[in-house]
Amino acid sequence: MPHVIIVGCGFGGLAAARALAGAKVDITMIDRSNHHLFQPLLYQVATAGLSAPAISAPIRSILAEQRNVTSLMAAVADIDVARKTVVLEDGSEIAYDYLIVAAGSTHSYFGHDEWAPLAPGLKTLEDAFDIRRRILMAFEYAEREDDPVRRAEWLTFTVIGAGATGVEMAGTLIEIARHTLRGEFRRIDPHQANVVLLEGSDRVLAAFPPDLSEKARMQLVKLGVDVRTGSRVTGIDQECVRYTDRDGDQRLASRTVIWSAGVAASPLGKALNVPLDRAGRVPVGGELSIPGHPEVFVIGDLAAVTSEGKPVPGVSPAAKQMGRVAARNILAHIAGKAPQNFVYQDYGSLATIGRKAAVAMVGKLKFSGYPAWLFWLFIHVYFLIGFRNRLMVMTDWAWAYLTFKRSARVISSAIDTPPSKPRDEAPTS
Numbered sequence: 001m002p003h004v005i006i007v008g009c010g011f012g013g014l015a016a017a018r019a020l021a022g023a024k025v026d027i028t029m030i031d032r033s034n035h036h037l038f039q040p041l042l043y044q045v046a047t048a049g050l051s052a053p054a055i056s057a058p059i060r061s062i063l064a065e066q067r068n069v070t071s072l073m074a075a076v077a078d079i080d081v082a083r084k085t086v087v088l089e090d091g092s093e094i095a096y097d098y099l100i101v102a103a104g105s106t107h108s109y110f111g112h113d114e115w116a117p118l119a120p121g122l123k124t125l126e127d128a129f130d131i132r133r134r135i136l137m138a139f140e141y142a143e144r145e146d147d148p149v150r151r152a153e154w155l156t157f158t159v160i161g162a163g164a165t166g167v168e169m170a171g172t173l174i175e176i177a178r179h180t181l182r183g184e185f186r187r188i189d190p191h192q193a194n195v196v197l198l199e200g201s202d203r204v205l206a207a208f209p210p211d212l213s214e215k216a217r218m219q220l221v222k223l224g225v226d227v228r229t230g231s232r233v234t235g236i237d238q239e240c241v242r243y244t245d246r247d248g249d250q251r252l253a254s255r256t257v258i259w260s261a262g263v264a265a266s267p268l269g270k271a272l273n274v275p276l277d278r279a280g281r282v283p284v285g286g287e288l289s290i291p292g293h294p295e296v297f298v299i300g301d302l303a304a305v306t307s308e309g310k311p312v313p314g315v316s317p318a319a320k321q322m323g324r325v326a327a328r329n330i331l332a333h334i335a336g337k338a339p340q341n342f343v344y345q346d347y348g349s350l351a352t353i354g355r356k357a358a359v360a361m362v363g364k365l366k367f368s369g370y371p372a373w374l375f376w377l378f379i380h381v382y383f384l385i386g387f388r389n390r391l392m393v394m395t396d397w398a399w400a401y402l403t404f405k406r407s408a409r410v411i412s413s414a415i416d417t418p419p420s421k422p423r424d425e426a427p428t429s
Contacts, residue, residue, distance in 0.1 A: 003095065003098070004098045005096040006030065007079075007101045008031055008266075010036070011319040013029065014036055014062070014323070016100050016102065017029055019323065019324045021068070023327075025098075027069045027070065028069075028096075030072045030076055031059060031073065032075040032076075033073065033125075035058055037125065041393070044172075046129075046132050048180075048407075048409040050392075051392070053389075054392040055393070076268060078271050079268070081290075104123075105123070106266060108262035108279075109262070118238065120258065122259075132411075134256050135173065141255075153255045155192060157254065157256045158198060158252060158257045159173070159195070159196070159260060161198075163205065163261075164351040166258075167351055168351065168353070171352070174195045174225050177193035179404040180404055195226065196225075197225050198233060199229045204216050204229065211366070212368060232244050274290050277304045284305050288326050288342055294339070301314040305322070307343050307344035317347055321345060356373050380393075381393055
């Protein structure tokens with residue numbers, strides 16, 4: 001039977017595999033991790049609201065009943081489209097008849113990769129664990145700090161980028177400081193923590209209409225977030241973030257920085273030997289295959305595709321739709337039929353800001369506040385993988401709503417010494 005290789009078990013790759021269930025093809029699913037991750041709720045793990053198993057599930061478990069799928073936990077090092085082979089990190093090769101590349105995206109620091117260790121982004125569970133540890137340890141370090149200036153540095157949290165992830169992260173951080181940690185410390189008042197959201201453009205949630213963007217900004221300010229638009233970051237070190245705004249160069253003393261300002265396509269796109277766009281994505285035609293190779297499909301965040309003259313956004317519904325179309329086109333190719341062109345169905349946009357605060361756009365309908373927040377809760381629970389995950393998330397959210405508590409606040413790594421300036425150095429304001 002024809003052999004189909006799917007690289008990446010994100011939303012697009014999983015949708016493609018499921019669309020090929022029952023088809024007379026052999027499928028090999030290759031992913032560098034052993035789990036499918038529900039990325040829209042990853043920030044909840046980073047902020048101790050949910051545990052990792054609540055938003056992830058083993059790939060083998062998800063596809064266990066689909067007998068035409070073999071799952072491999074491996075990293076793809078190269079793709080030889082001329083020889084129709086995928087090269088793994090150990091040098092082994094797997095031949096294919098059809099290939100679906102759904103390798104996703106990674107962080108983009110706009111040419112400043114040296115910022116990555118100081119301002120981690122959020123794409124994987126490992127990223128979430130790292131950010132969660134930094135957030136919780138910042139309060140621990142502040143409790144141990146005698147110098148008021150350095151204590152203020154630890155209690156200042158900076159989120160760079162006011163897209164959906166940045167807005168959600170900033171709103172949740174202020175909730176942790178104002179409510180979750182109330183009464184738990186003796187030498188500091190977590191309520192005094194400062195959450196700063198830096199955005200280079202003139203408004204938050206730039207993908208939303210201006211009126212919803214303004215409502216989101218107002219809700220963030222009401223929660224207590226310091227929103228600074230028109231602020232372009234120029235430098236990051238262990239003690240501060242430097243940026244420029246309409247008043248010139250600025251310095252923000254902050255020891256915990258989270259990056260959500262940009263994404264770049266997976267480097268695996270370079271292996272296909274086709275021209276890439278500025279974000280590193282692979283331009284594909286309406287049938288989602290690369291030029292000259294109708295057997296190679298690129299979907300999800302790695303694909304640069306237009307639908308009805310408009311660029312398709314890098315969101316999970318688009319990835320799922322691409323995965324299903326790629327699968328149908330493989331079956332059409334096997335049957336000698338014409339391929340189907342991809343037409344994106346936009347079901348709307350959602351972004352949560354905090355408790356009872358969100359914005360939503362579904363078709364021409366726009367709403368915000370508590371109704372949007374309830375709608376956001378329902379949609380995210382509905383699309384989770386498996387009944388167990390839905391039950392866990394609903395239980396954790398109900399508990400957090402009633403008590404303001406976050407149950408996943410475990411720091412597993414060893415205690416280390418907080419970095420600080422020498423005691424004889426004059427503090428910098």
